[in-house]
Amino acid sequence: MSKPRKIVLAFSGGLDTSVILKWLQIEYGAEIVTFTADLGQGEELEIARERALALGVKPENIYIDDLRDELVRDYAFPMYRGNAAYEWNYLMGTPIARPLVAKRQIEIAREVGADAVAHGATGKGNDQLRFELAYYALAPDIQVIAPWREWDMGGRAQLIAFADRHDIPVAKDKRGEAPYSADANLLHISCEGKTLEDPWLTPEDDAWVRTKSPEEAPDRPTTIEVDFVKGDPVAIDGERLDPVSLLTRLNELGAENGIGRIDIVDTRYVGMKCRGLFETPGGTVWLHAHRAIESITLDRGEAHLKDELMPRYAELIYNGYWFSPEREMLQALIDKSQERVTGTVRLKLYKGNVIVEGRRSPNSLYSQDLVTFEEGGPYRQDDATGFIRLNALRLRQLGTLVQGGVA
Known part of the structure; x- marks a missing residue:
């Protein structure tokens, strides 16, 4: 060439x-x-x-x-609609x-x-x-x-x-x-190298730069509300914010409360394992809030299918296949699932923890009439008898075979 x-x-x-x-x-x-x-x-x-x-x-x-703005709006927003976390930990x-x-x-x-x-x-x-x-x-x-x-x-x-x-x-x-080898952007900061190359050694304090330690975080919790529209966060405590301002505010809230620190060993696409420290304060709050609003707006089939596909979706992003047809196919499915994911989540931030305290949505599938322990409502408890017997049919057949000594 x-x-x-x-x-x-x-x-x-x-x-x-x-x-x-x-x-x-x-x-x-x-x-x-x-x-x-x-x-x-x-x-x-x-x-x-x-x-x-x-x-x-x-x-x-x-x-x-x-x-x-493009990073948050066109890349982080789609990724968080998918709840993506590589090897279930790394928010990428x-x-x-x-x-x-x-x-x-x-x-x-x-x-x-x-x-x-x-x-x-x-x-x-x-x-x-x-x-x-x-x-x-x-x-x-x-x-x-x-x-x-x-x-x-x-x-x-x-x-x-x-x-x-x-x-x-x-x-x-x-x-x-x-x-340390570091990479930083609005979403996170990573830290690798030096003593971190030994996965047994405790990280030195200077390796953490963006967040307070949970021990140094305030002794009183911070309560916030995050509003979502079609899967994307749009407001904090009722204040509508542009994507960059919203993530910046979540970063400030998370960092002050010791949220978003993680020490992981992940597997690189080239094959080797690597130990790294990652601080993603706003993203950690965001992920908890998003999963909470999905819990009342997604049907069981939608939610479970998303969870099954998430590792594959996260792996594609981690490995560099953002512009691949398979990532775009999965993104279309994920985005379709977000059409009703609108509402508000209330969170308590306290010493490294994100605690969901409430969630509401005009599209909520949660029904107090169905779930109540009190009498009445549209659910007929005796309907469960036939449902259980049908689902137990194969188990009873196998149990009869095993107990009869044939198997």
Whole structure:
């Protein structure tokens, strides 16, 4: 394959992507376009612009885009309609953001006439898959450059040495002990590496950065109400909020009350297991509230089918198949299930716990007349006799066979 003329690089401005930018310039001799996504990570993004300029990128080739609203509205909302949690624990703040970044990269590549895209994901992790599967789904003929799979630099010390040779500034805190590997956006922050590579060791306190510990959380609970319309949260305590403001508020409430911390070992798509810490305060509150409103608005068949499909749906997102036809098929089913998921959930937030205290909906399937222990109502208790006998028929047949000594 011929060397590309112009490359769009997913660029954070940190050590890795700064080295990658310079390496691309040397190795490919191509014009570089940098793209930095504002996903609510809480970092000063103008540093990325300054670093790109210092490395010779033309001002018109530096893109810094605010994707927070799109992240919540078009990616997190659909994912939470499905109650997605990979291996039943991980709320997937990183996997849900990667296809959005990749999509915008491809859009920029088309705008500027680039014939290649590049990313800074390593050859050991899942992000390389999430980026590249999205690239190829959206631009089948695009050339993809993954420097960590091409160059001969094997670790951080070699990156720093390369940076020193090419006058790339390296912060003092990057020269000492290797820092935690972190990824942050509006939905979550992850932490991997250092002592966390031993799954037996207790995490150090400095590994948690977004939430209070449950021990330090207020001694009095916080009670809130979350309103949903067709499966999506739209208001907190009666105040209608846009998607970014709503998630920001849930993050504040969850973090203050020590909610959303999790220490898990999950299985990467490439095969290895990895231990990580994840803080998803708003998302944890959101998931509990969503399941609570579904509990009174979904029929048993709908709810149980969703729960059966959830692991598959979550796995597709985790593995990078957001733009696959099977994910879109499942999404259509999930979205159909949300047509009546409208109402309000009352929650108590207390020292790491999300406690559902009430739920109501104009579409509620809950009937006090049916469920009451008092006399009367439309339910005839003697109808259960035939129902039980029919369901017990096969069990009685088997029991007769076994007890008769034939089996």
